[in-house]
Amino acid sequence: MTQGLGGDPAALAAHLAAVQGAGVSLDRGVTVLPFTQLAHTAIDPRIPLLVTHLPTEGSAAAQQVGTLPGRSGAGWALLARIYGVTHEVVVLPSGARNTLEALAAVPADAGAALVLPPLPPLAALTSPWAMPWLSARLRAEDGCPWDREQTHGSLAKHLIEESWELHDAIQSLESAPEAQRGAAYAALAEELGDVLLQVVLHAQLAEETGAFDFTDVQERLAKKIVRRHPHVFGDGVARNTRDVQRSWETIKAEERAASAAAAPASTRPKGALDGVSRSLPALMASRELQDRASAVGYDWPTLDGVREKIVEEIAELDEALAIAGNPDLITAVPATSPESLAAAQDELGDVLAVLVNLGRRSGIDAEAALRGANDKFRRRFGEVERLAAKREITLNTADFATLDGLWDEAKAAERAGQLRG
Numbered sequence: 001m002t003q004g005l006g007g008d009p010a011a012l013a014a015h016l017a018a019v020q021g022a023g024v025s026l027d028r029g030v031t032v033l034p035f036t037q038l039a040h041t042a043i044d045p046r047i048p049l050l051v052t053h054l055p056t057e058g059s060a061a062a063q064q065v066g067t068l069p070g071r072s073g074a075g076w077a078l079l080a081r082i083y084g085v086t087h088e089v090v091v092l093p094s095g096a097r098n099t100l101e102a103l104a105a106v107p108a109d110a111g112a113a114l115v116l117p118p119l120p121p122l123a124a125l126t127s128p129w130a131m132p133w134l135s136a137r138l139r140a141e142d143g144c145p146w147d148r149e150q151t152h153g154s155l156a157k158h159l160i161e162e163s164w165e166l167h168d169a170i171q172s173l174e175s176a177p178e179a180q181r182g183a184a185y186a187a188l189a190e191e192l193g194d195v196l197l198q199v200v201l202h203a204q205l206a207e208e209t210g211a212f213d214f215t216d217v218q219e220r221l222a223k224k225i226v227r228r229h230p231h232v233f234g235d236g237v238a239r240n241t242r243d244v245q246r247s248w249e250t251i252k253a254e255e256r257a258a259s260a261a262a263a264p265a266s267t268r269p270k271g272a273l274d275g276v277s278r279s280l281p282a283l284m285a286s287r288e289l290q291d292r293a294s295a296v297g298y299d300w301p302t303l304d305g306v307r308e309k310i311v312e313e314i315a316e317l318d319e320a321l322a323i324a325g326n327p328d329l330i331t332a333v334p335a336t337s338p339e340s341l342a343a344a345q346d347e348l349g350d351v352l353a354v355l356v357n358l359g360r361r362s363g364i365d366a367e368a369a370l371r372g373a374n375d376k377f378r379r380r381f382g383e384v385e386r387l388a389a390k391r392e393i394t395l396n397t398a399d400f401a402t403l404d405g406l407w408d409e410a411k412a413a414e415r416a417g418q419l420r421g
Contacts, residue, residue: 015050015092015113022090022115024048039067039074045082045124049116054108076104082126083116090115131196132214135204152205159198160279166191171371227251249295272296283367286356294360306358313351320344379419383410 012032020026026048033041034053043049055075067074073081080087085101092113103114118124121133138147169184169191176184200214207213228251230236231244238244249272256270272292276285293299300306324340327333335341356366384406388395393402413419 015052018092018113019048019050019115022092022095024090024115024117028118035075038078042068042071042128043082044127044129045116045119046121046127046129048118051079051114051116054112054114056107056110076100079116080104083119084123087116087119089117131200132204135197135200136207139204139208147201150201150205152202155198155201155205159195159202162191162194162198166195245291245295249292253296281367283352283356283370286353287360287366290353290357290360300357300361303358303361306354306361309354310351310358313347313354317344317347317351320347376414379414380407380410383413383419 231238
């Protein structure tokens with residue numbers, strides 16, 4: 001990478017000779033960049049970096065604008081972030097050595113350049129390739145015994161767990177007061193890293209078998225994103241989110257058709273609902289299934305149809321429960337038969353599905369709504385327990401009127417802002 005020399009072979013040779021003269025090995029190559037391009041380039045600190053055209057007093061280069069997507073910072077601050085403020089560098093042509101922190105405070109002489117010796121892999125953790133390197137190191141023969149034992153199957157549960165922890169971090173950020181948002185963002189960054197680790201580990205396992213590697217993962221994802229956003233990267237038009245969803249499903253249908261054409265004749269063509277994971281939480285899966293069906297035109301014309309369906313499904317649930325004998329585990333009323341109970345369960349599923357649809361049409365996420373209800377129940381029941389202990393009330397022997405009164409007090413305390421999550 002030699003963006004800082006204007007294509008001048010003589011200048012390149014002189015700079016490289018100066019780098020070698022400073023005692024920096026070029027066995028692994030060298031990156032050459034003008035100071036103004038630092039913010040726009042993915043720098044690998046494991047390779048020597050030669051920075052040309054350092055900013056002098058009052059130069060425009062000292063005030064850079066624009067950064068590489070996915071990475072903030074520019075100029076001296078960016079170098080300090082990547083290498084550390086105490087990293088010793090060499091100033092050319094003088095050969096003087098100093099730290100990044102000291103050099104950032106002193107304007108350079110006209111024509112000066114900077115050589116940053118490479119960092120060892122364990123110090124080059126800001127590199128875009130740090131995580132794949134760490135993953136390979138963990139899986140090496142002298143790496144970590146636990147990592148060496150893992151398979152795609154054994155790691156699957158960890159991805160699910162980390163994804164839910166990330167979800168919790170997002171929810172915490174959304175509800176965090178302003179004074180706590182810094183800590184909430186830090187927690188979010190950590191959880192994002194944990195999810196990324198799972199992706200990197202699976203890519204490493206595949207690379208070891210020769211199936212694909214992390215570069216393939218990035219390339220295939222990028223190609224898919226470009227292909228499915230013709231309104232951004234092509235000549236498509238999308239005026240609103242609904243247009244985007246329809247375009248998305250049309251493109252995916254074309255992809256499925258192309259895949260089916262290349263598959264054996266006996267293979268069933270993929271439908272609009274294929275690809276929705278059966279491992280998703282049921283409410284989330286229901287929302288995704290309904291979104292996909294709606295995107296290909298399968299939906300109620302108005303919200304009234306959804307409301308009418310709720311009434312219809314609840315009536316069918318009541319009828320099924322009656323046939324099952326209105327079973328009640330608390331009062332030990334059994335179902336009339338396993339078959340009748342299974343039928344009632346089926347009707348309850350229909351009620352839940354149509355409630356998910358009501359939320360979807362109204363812009364309410366059913367999963368988030370139920371999580372919110374769960375959090376609210378935790379808060380209120382915690383207050384019920386606190387009030388009961390204060391008044392020496394034993395919950396499992398108290399009558400319903402007492403329990404209901406405690407619940408009403410907890411609700412009132414919550415509305416007054418006295419309950420904490």
